Amino acid sequence: MELRDYIRILRKSWVLIAVLLFVGIGAAAGYSILQTPKYSSSAKVFVSTSGGTTASDLQQGNTFTQQRVKTYADLATTPIVLLPVITELGLDVSSSDLAKMITASAPLDTTLIEISVTNVDPTLSAQIATSVSESLTLAVENIETSTSDAANVSPVKLTLVQHAEVPQKPVSPNIPLNIALGGLVGLALGIGLAVLRETLDNRIRNERDVELITDVPILGGIVFDPKASERPLIVHDDPRSPRAESFRTLRTNLQFLDVGRENRSFVITSSIQSEGKSTTAANLAIALSDAGARVLLVDGDLRRPKVHEYLGLEGAVGLTDLLIGRAEPEDVIQPWGKGDLFVLPAGKIPPNPSELLGSDALVNLIGEFNRAFDVVLFDAAPLLPVTDAAILARTVGGTIVVCAAGRTHKNQLKGAFTALGNVDAPISGVVLTMLPTKGPDAYGYGRYGYGYGYGYGDTSVPAATS
Structure with a gap:
């Protein structure tokens, strides 16, 4: 990332x-x-050696002292030092428990030993630190005297140079x-x-997720509308809304797509159901018609047709009747609205949708539609559950894949492109739907031209929206 x-x-x-x-x-x-607050108090002991008057003797004595300081510091937590402290202060602890409270350290290149004691009682911590320092001086003197020469004079001397003070503030917590x-x-x-x-989130969230999967261009984005089920034809019901403008932006991008080619028919499909492909097809058809194009919207979903319901048309006869030769195009194609928008419903649901959509009759119909209309839009079934859309896509000029942000998984979108690739279907682009309007994945209209005009074909400037 x-x-x-x-x-x-x-x-x-x-x-x-x-x-x-x-x-x-x-x-x-x-x-x-x-x-429980704990307090720390420290005492310092100075280590020195006796004997010698020359500079050489003093240097040797200082070196000897520094070498012994570390040993004396380790000696501070041994029973020989701590048992007298326990007796003197009347402590009800063992020498090992007392050793856990004590830290003896010797700063580098010095002859000082710092003895620190941590205890919940600030006064007791100071008393223990001082008592351990005094006990250490006596213990070292006894040890060094017993190993010295016959005169029984210790060559090393420990001096308590800093008594422990009662701490005023706890060191922990x-x-x-x-x-x-x-x-x-x-x-x-x-x-x-x-x-x-x-x-771990494997869902498509934004344009970048789509770009990581495919090089197919993103034609536009449609923001999420919680009232989409109540007003699916937003371009017709509320043409001044930002969501309606996103369909007009999609229309403009589609008009510039493969300019000059003869086959101007497109299949609009999706990976799975409920991604907004039917509403996208219907609104895009209305937007194209408003721009002056002669548009035919065909309900090619022969399993769960929705277009006639959205547009309020009779759907008893339609595409299936044309494919089996029971009707002529002029008998089943219905005009809609004030523009040049015509709708061909799906008709009765057949038992063999895939066979009908792959028949020569459909190929001939598409040729007739391309000659009679500027743009032909097929609303097809989802790609992953059935093969209908893939079969239909290989006979048209392009395929528009609708992808719902936050709903479609990445592997589902990959599967959709794989299904189209297996039949060498031309893919025109992707339309993202249900994009959030707030948050880091919020859809920005500026990327697709919002604010730079409303696409050619519009004769009026919409009122400002908030």
Whole structure:
């Protein structure tokens, strides 16, 4: 994925990301509040060696001291040091439990040992740190004396140079740090889930998803209309609406498609049902007629015909009657509206739709229609459930594939193109339907010419819409 894909994912899933961000912050804050505050206090011990007056002796002594400091720091958490501390302070803990509270460190290139104690009692932490430092000095003196020369003088001396002070503020929990870490974890989890969800989402969402599947041009986009079932003929019912304008834009793009070719018939189909192919065909036919073209809209869906219902026409006779030779075109083609729009319903549903659509009779009819009309539009059945549309598509001038955003899966659209490719059907382009009007996948009219005129053939300028 590219950077713009991640930006789109963030815009699309910002609610999920924000929720997990606040959940992480809340969890970290709750954890911090439930934790018992702990305090830390430190004491410092200086390690030195005796003997020697020359510079060489002093240098050797300093080197010897630095080498022993690390050993003495490790000695601070051993029972030989801690047991006297437990006795002195009357602690009810074992030496191993006490060692867990103590941290002894020796800064690099120094002869200092810093002893830190963390405890829930600030006073006790200071007392333990001081007591451990004092016990360490005695333990080292006894050890070094027992291994020194006959004079029983320790060559090493430990001096408590900084007593531990009672801390005023706890060192844990670190509420700001915990909240920051919780927020980062929540943010990372939210972004990860958003990317995972987008990766697993196999549906067509926008033009880019189509472009990743095929090089076929996108002829236009139709925005989602929640009232589409109530007013399917939006170009006729509300010609000033933005959705109606998108059909006029589609009309303009179709008029410039393969200019000059003789076969001006197109099949309008889709991968699966309920993608808006029939309403697209009807509205496009009305838009072409409004532009002055002589248009024939043929209901080629011989399984679930819808065109006659949308246009309010009688559908008892139609294409099937022509294909079996029971009627003539002038007997079944019906005019519609005030323009040059004519409609050929599907007629009675036959038992063999595929055979009828693949017959020579249909090829002859298409030739007659191309001579009599400027544009012929066939509304065909979906490509994946049946082969009707593929059979019809190989005999016309072009195929327009309707794809519903948010509904059609990518493999379904691929399957539709594969079905058309298997019969060498010419593909003119893709029309995206049900595009959202808000959000990162929102449809932008500007890409397809909205705002740059209403296509040739219009004689009036529509009123402004909001």
